[in-house]
Amino acid sequence: MGKRRKGREIVLQSLYASLISGGDVLAVLEDQLLRRESAPETVTFARDLARKVRDHRTENEAWLRTLVSARWDPSRLGSLELCILHLGLSELKHSPEVPFRAVINEACELARRYCEEGAIGFVNGVLDRAAHQVYPDAAAAPADGLMDDDDDEAGAADGAADAHELDADFGDTPLRSEAALDPGKDR
Secondary structure (H helix, E strand, C coil), rough: CCHHHHHHHHHHHHHHHHHHHHCCCCHHHHHHHHHHHCCCCHHHHHHHHHHHHCHHHHHHHHHHHCCCCCCCCCCCCCCCCHHHHHHHHHHHHCCCCHHHHHHHHHHHHHHHHHHCCCHHHHHHHHHHHHHHHHHCCCHHHCCCCCCCCCCCCHHCCCCCCCHHHHCCCCCEEEEEEEEHHHHCCCC
8 A cells, every 4th residue: 555545544534533533633643643553654644634634624614515516515425425525625725746636536545445335426526626626727638647656556536537527416316325324334
């Protein structure tokens, strides 16, 4: 697993734990880092990303409301989906050194690993819209050669750069199926 991917996963877990416990995300992250053996680069990346998410939370919440369809209220999203979107929005806007397609791909990978199948397309569509706002010229360009070595392990996440998805209406598609509500289901 790449250092950045591992860092994103640790930040996601810290964001979720912080949301559930009400604790400060940076304090929760430090606890998570103490429990793991991570490369120094992973630790540095995770701390930086968690700080960006925490510092821009209010801004990202407002931005998220503008990114989803008028029929969608962000409060309808599951906690993990919100954490993934906050992570992705923070990285898109405040980490220009990371290619936007890598940010989208990595967020889709987190959704694939931790959320219901329907969440992957939703995360992809929301972050694709955000990328078009942050990088209007680059977002329309071909994807060749834009991902860095550490992030290209994610591969192409279900058409993350497809322009037709930019105008997708998320409608009333549920992110959580009945199967997701079954506590016995293995994730």
